[in-house]
Amino acid sequence: MTSIVQSRLDALVARCRREVDEGRLPGYQLAVGFDHEIVYAEAYGDAADHNRFHTYSAVKPTVSLTVLELAAEGLLDVDATVASVLPSFGENGKDTITLSQVLLHAGGFPTAPIGAEAIDRQQRLERYASWHTTWEPGTRFEYHPSQAHWVLADMIEEVAGRPYADVITERLMTPAGQPRWLAIPEDEQGDIKDVFDVGDPIDPAEFKALHGVDMPKTEVTNEALRVFNDPMVRAGGHPGGGGIASASSIAGWYQAILHDRGNILRPEVKDDALRTIRQTHPDPLGTRANRTHAFTIAGADDQKALRGHGHTSSEWAFGHGGAKGQIGWADPATGISLGFMTHGLDRNDLVVGRRGIAISSKAGVLTTPE
Numbered sequence: 001m002t003s004i005v006q007s008r009l010d011a012l013v014a015r016c017r018r019e020v021d022e023g024r025l026p027g028y029q030l031a032v033g034f035d036h037e038i039v040y041a042e043a044y045g046d047a048a049d050h051n052r053f054h055t056y057s058a059v060k061p062t063v064s065l066t067v068l069e070l071a072a073e074g075l076l077d078v079d080a081t082v083a084s085v086l087p088s089f090g091e092n093g094k095d096t097i098t099l100s101q102v103l104l105h106a107g108g109f110p111t112a113p114i115g116a117e118a119i120d121r122q123q124r125l126e127r128y129a130s131w132h133t134t135w136e137p138g139t140r141f142e143y144h145p146s147q148a149h150w151v152l153a154d155m156i157e158e159v160a161g162r163p164y165a166d167v168i169t170e171r172l173m174t175p176a177g178q179p180r181w182l183a184i185p186e187d188e189q190g191d192i193k194d195v196f197d198v199g200d201p202i203d204p205a206e207f208k209a210l211h212g213v214d215m216p217k218t219e220v221t222n223e224a225l226r227v228f229n230d231p232m233v234r235a236g237g238h239p240g241g242g243g244i245a246s247a248s249s250i251a252g253w254y255q256a257i258l259h260d261r262g263n264i265l266r267p268e269v270k271d272d273a274l275r276t277i278r279q280t281h282p283d284p285l286g287t288r289a290n291r292t293h294a295f296t297i298a299g300a301d302d303q304k305a306l307r308g309h310g311h312t313s314s315e316w317a318f319g320h321g322g323a324k325g326q327i328g329w330a331d332p333a334t335g336i337s338l339g340f341m342t343h344g345l346d347r348n349d350l351v352v353g354r355r356g357i358a359i360s361s362k363a364g365v366l367t368t369p370e
Contacts, residue, residue: 004034024199032366033339035335038252041247053342056228056243056323058243061273067099086128089128105148106139109148110142112147145219183236199344257330258337310364315333327356331364
C-alpha cells in the first residue's frame with residue numbers, strides 16, 4: 001500500500017525550513033495532503049498554525065471551475081462571446097472574444113487597466129468598454145494577472161444573480177470542506193499575515209543571461225501585491241489574486257478535487273479541468289502553457305518545473321501557484337497535494353522560482369521509497 005516515506009517528508013521539511021533559517025523568508029506554512037486528509041502541517045518562523053495568507057493567483061482555479069459548472073448547467077457557454085453576457089465588454093473591438101479564450105489567457109487584453117474602480121461592479125462594467133486588445137484573441141498565450149478573472153467573476157454574478165464570491169464559496173469551497181477564500185469581511189481578518197518585501201532585487205543581467213531576453217514589465221510588482229494588506233481590498237475579493245487561505249486549506253482543497261466523485265464537480269467538468277489541454281501556446285519566455293480551462297498541467301516534457309510543478313511531478317499533476325512563491329497542486333499519480341504559503345515578498349523572482357521548484361520536487365517523491 002502506498003504511503004508517505006518519512007525520510008522523504010523529513011527532507012521536504014528541512015528544505016522549507018532552510019528558507020527561514022538562512023534569512024530568505026520570515027516564515028511560512030507547509031501542508032501535505034494524502035489519502036483524503038492533511039497528513040502533515042507546520043507553521044515555521046514568523047507564522048502560526050492559525051494564520052491565513054494571501055494566495056494571490058492560486059485562487060484562480062476556484063473561479064474558473066465555478067464558470068465551468070455554470071456552463072455545464074447551461075447558464076454559460078464557453079464557446080459563446082463574453083459580450084453575449086456582458087454587453088459592455090464587446091465595445092472597442094472585443095465583441096468576438098469567447099469565454100473559453102478568457103479562461104485560457106488567450107483574450108488578448110493582458111495589460112487592460114483596472115484599478116480602484118474594481119471594487120464597484122458598475123464601474124467595472126463601464127471600464128470593460130474602454131479596454132482594447134493588444135494582439136488577436138486566440139493566437140497567443142499571455143498571462144492576464146487580474147483582467148480575465150474580473151470578467152469571469154462578473155459573468156458568474158450576471159447569470160447567478162448573486163455576489164460571485166458567495167457563489168464560488170457555496171459551489172467550490174463548502175462542498176470541499178474548506179472555508180471561504182474570497183471576500184473576507186473586515187471583522188474576520190485578524191489572523192491574516194500582512195505581506196512585506198524581503199531579499200535583494202533581481203539583477204536584470206542575470207535574468208537576461210538565463211532567459212535570453214530583458215525582464216518583461218508586469219503589473220505584479222511588490223508594490224501592487226502589498227496593496228492586498230488593505231482590509232477593504234481583502235473584503236473586496238479580487239477574483240484573480242485576492243484569495244486568503246492557510247496552507248492546509250490549499251492542500252485540503254486539492255485533496256477534495258483530486259478525490260471528488262461528483263460531490264463538488266460534475267464528472268465531465270472534472271475531466272475537462274484535469275485532462276483536456278486547451279492552451280499550448282508558449283508564454284513570452286518560451287514555456288509552453290499546457291493549460292486546461294482551470295489548471296496548469298505539469299506535462300511530460302522538460303518544462304514542467306517552469307509551470308509551477310517540480311521536476312518529479314507526473315505528467316498529469318495539476319495546480320496553480322500564486323505570486324512570490326505560493327504553491328498549490330495535486331498529483332493523481334501519487335495522491336499527494338501540497339500547500340505552501342508565505343508572507344515574504346521576495347524581490348528576486350529567480351530566487352522565488354528556484355525555491356518553488358525545489359520544494360515541489362521534494363514533495364513529488366514523498367511516496368517514493370528511498
